[in-house]
Amino acid sequence: MSLSRAVARLAYPAGPFTRSVSRPSTLRRAAPVFRVKRDQRRFLTVKHDPSLSYVPDIDAIVDKIRRCIPTANVGALHQQFYGLFRVLDEERKDKPTAPPLKEKEIHDVLSLLAESGRHHDLDMVMKILVDLPILCGVEVGVKVYNVILRGLIANGNPQTIFNWLMNMPQKPKNITPTLLQWHMFFEWCAGSGQVGVLQHSVSKMHRSGRRPTFKTFEILFNALFDTGASIKKIHEALDIMEHTPLTYDENFAKLLYDGFVKLGLTDRAQEMKDNYWKRFSKRSRTTDPNMIEWTESIEKEAENKGIAAAVTLCKSLQKDGFKLSSHTLTLLIRHTHRLEYLRYAEAELHLKASTIHWAILISNAVRIGDLTGALSIYEESKSAGITPGTPLVHPIVNALCTTLDDAAIDRALGLYKDLAEAAPVTHSKQELQPPGRRHSSGPDANLYNILFLAFGASKNVKKYFPIALSLLEDMEARNIELNSPMAVSSLAIVVMRCASSFDDALKAYKRICKRPNAPPLDAKGYQAILHTLTQLSFGDYERLPSVWHYFEVVKDMRTRGVEITAPVYTILFRHLALLSGELPPEERDALAAAVRRAHDHLTLDPSFTPDTVLWNQLMDTYQRVGLFAEAYRVWETLFITGRFNQASVAIIIDACGFANAWPMAAQVCLKMTKLGFKFNLRTWNTWIECMCRVGKLDDALKVVCLEMGKDQPNIAPDVNTVKVLLSFAARTNQQDEVMDRIKRYLPQLWHTLPTELDGYSIRERATAVDPK
Incomplete structure (x- = not known):
């Protein structure tokens, strides 16, 4: 049966779920989706296949997984792996279980899940990686990450x-992505024309623990030349290269020259080559090819075979003329966070670790998510006589401040104090820190930026308000400027959140942004200010965000030439929608009026054309504040212009359900089927919930068991579908009936459901359900 036919039939009032009492005469003409005798409480099951009531074992699940792989049925793979994990957990309690799958089969599954790429697919990838040895007897390694x-x-x-x-360093086995893996990504970016993504990724890849090489920049510059990039973009790429330890290379100089010739800029080719020479020629540690080869081999040995093998190699190479230096220690520990490795290398090679070596260990520990280990290494560095410096402190402070926990922020302030005391402010006027300086002996602008951002996001902002002011004084004493728009917005947020009214908050924002030498806010900074305005509340009389004050900030954006984009409006609409579930009924009218005023600003903005995402947010906001008619008008605009998407359909169906507007919901679905529009899983679940909400639980269950996703291979009912049915069935104590039908018609789904589902114990009640 098609969805359109099902909707047409469901347009009639639903019959009772299980009761055998006769219907009123006015309803007897209603055509049920299925004709069922009065004394029959469940679907027709006279010829029901008994094989559907099996209790799964490993062999049965593995067989189904093997049959799902060639068909790329990702939804079924999810179900089967949840079942497999459960069975393996139960069997492991008794005895060790032999790996049920082959390595190749797991690789095929991981490839399918990764190619699907949705959040829950990648969650399943992580679950499989965690249990990889149990599933196929193989440890997680570079090979599986390549797949x-x-x-x-x-x-x-x-x-x-x-x-x-x-994020690979924080995934199972804490593996740093290899150069080959990064280059696979970069070459794909180059081949698909994603040069902007490529350039950004090259600039950030060092944070993963892998630095770019000449090969990396060959990929980047060739992509820039192939796409006819501007000279400005090419110089920006060279700026990125200058922030690496790479030295001058004649072959790369030739690549730059030939690239400019390819662009038809022969007269600029030599100029670019000379520019490259000026920037990089004085940085060379050595031009000796033997030394270059030795250093590369030592680093590879340390990463692939461990510290002992690399130290042995160093001693061996000394016989050939290799000279040990501080840089040798860097090569040995570049990819580890183990303090004992540094101690071992120091003792064996009679070298003394410097601040940079300790900083490498700390950065690597933070990168794999071991913040406790990073703090321990930091304390050990102080015991070893290392003076606290920015390279040591910065990564830990950054990690602590992302937790937004007061204890973590206080610990970060303790590290800041260590750094400030190690480099006290002198009485003489200090020189202004150059913006391009990478490290400071004392606190630098980046460190203050991080702390201000944490203060602004803290739940206990009043506690950090005076501390923020004292840090500002410290910055002035050290001649350090706020060099980041986000730092300015963070400081403004601290002051705004300590204001006593919306007027005071607006004045505070303007006062901070007009500080001498403060950089102008960018789009991201303004969005942070706008988000803060929506969160402010001043007693019983000012709990709603002030639309007037909000658009005063938007006016400032226009004045300063910052582009008005969809998030400017989405931030406000989304918060108003959230407030609908928090405010008492007597404030609903004021909330609805705020939504209408914000919509008026959107309509009257000639410089901005809303996209589908923004219209969806407005529609959802209207329906949440109880303005169904306005929500439906937004939907009609989207439908007429053909700009709707899956989210649009789900929102309007949800709105119809809450408004008890079943005929309109049915009409929406009929229009979609006439257009050939296929529901995704979220929209299907919303449709099921809508039916339940308007009293059609029986019809909703029939759609789940017999209609949902039947002509869509990757769509099938899931645990969320069952949760929706159970939540409404609980109102009439009909959960057992729902689970009985799920078990009969969707046995694969039933066997993968959690043991406890929203307070309903599936396994305890299974024996009480009629098995016939």
């Missing part, structure tokens, strides 16, 4: 790939 990376590249979302590589 996942190829799948992510096939999916084609550059941000997802970048995030995966950057």
Whole structure:
């Protein structure tokens, strides 16, 4: 049965779920989706296949997984792996279980999940990696990460790939992404024309623990030349290169020259080559090819075979003329956070670790998420006589301040105090810190930026208000300027959150932003200010965000030439929607009026054209504050212009459910089916919830069991679908009936459900359900 036919039938009032009492005469003409005898409480099951009531074992689940792989049925793989994890957990209690799958099969599954690329697919990838030895008897290594990376590249979302590589050190086995993996991503970016993503990723990749090489920049510059990039972009790429330890290379100089010739800028080619020579020629540690080869081999040995093998190699190379230096220690510990490795290398090679070596260990510990270890290394460095410096303190402070926990922020302030005391302010006027300076002996602008940001986000902002002011005084004493728009906005947020009214908050924002030499706010900084304005509340009389004050800040954005984009309006609409569930009924009218005023500002803004995401947010906000008619008008605008998407359909169906507007919900779905619009899983679940909300629980269950996703291979009911049904079934004590039908018609889903589902114990009640 098609969805359109099902909707047409469901347009009639729903019959009772299980009761056998006769219907009123006015309802007897209603055509039920299924004709069921009065005394029959469940679906027709006379010829029901008994094989559907099996209790799964490992062999049965593994067989289903193997059959899902060739069909790329990701939804079924999710279900089967949840079942497999459960069975393995139960069997491990009794005895060790042999790995049920082969390495190749796991690779195929990981590839499919990565290629699908949704958040819950990547969550399943992580679950599989955690249990990889149990699933196929193989430890997590570079090989399996290569499989996942190829799948992510096939999916084609550059941000997802970048995030995966950057976070690899915190994933199972704490593996630093290899150069090959980064270059796989970069070459894909170059081939697909994502040069902006490529350049940004090259500039950030060092944070993953892997530095760019000449090969990395060859990929980047070739992509820039192939796409006819501007000279400005090429110089920006060279700026990125200058922040690496790379030295002058004649072959790379030739690449730059030939690239400019390719762009038809022969007269600028030699100029660019000379510029490259001026920037990099004096940085060379050595031009001796033997030395270059030795240093590369030592670093590879340390990473691939461990510290002992690398130290042995160093001693061996000394016989050939290799000279030990402080840089040798850097090569040995570049990819480790183990303090004992540094101690071992120091003792064996009779070298003394410097601040930079301790900083490498700390940065690596932070990178893999071991903040406790990083703090321990820092304390050990002080015991070893190392003076606290920015390279040591900065990564720990940054990690502590991202937790937004007062204890963590206080610990970060303790580290700041160590740094400030190690480099006290002198009475003589200090020189202004140059903006390009990478490290400071004392606190630098980046450190203050991080602390101000943490203060502004803290729940206990009043506690940090005086501390922020004292840090400002310290900055002035050290001649350090606020060099970041986000630092300015963070400081403004601290002051705004300590204000006593919206007027005071607006004045505070303007006072901070007009500080001498303060950089102008950018779009991100303004959005942070706007978000803060929506969060402010001043007693019983000023609990709603002030729309007037909000758009005064928006006016400042326009005056300063900052582009007005969708988030400017989305921030306000989203907060008003959230408030609808928090405010008492007597304040609903004021909330609805605020939404209408914000909508008026949007309508009258000639410089901005809303996108679908923003219209969706406005529609959702209207329905949440109880203005269904306005929400439906937004939907009609989206439908007529053809700018709706899955989220639009889900929002309007949800709105119809809450407004008890079943005919309009049915009409929306009929229009969608006529257009051939296929629901995704979220929209299906919203449709099911809408039916339940208007009293059609029986019809909703029939759609779940017999209609949902039948012509969509990757769509199937999931645990959230069952939760929706159970939440409404609980109102009439019909959970057992719902679970009985799920067990009969969707046995694979039933066996993968959590043991406790929203307070309903599936396993305890299973024996009480009629097995027929």
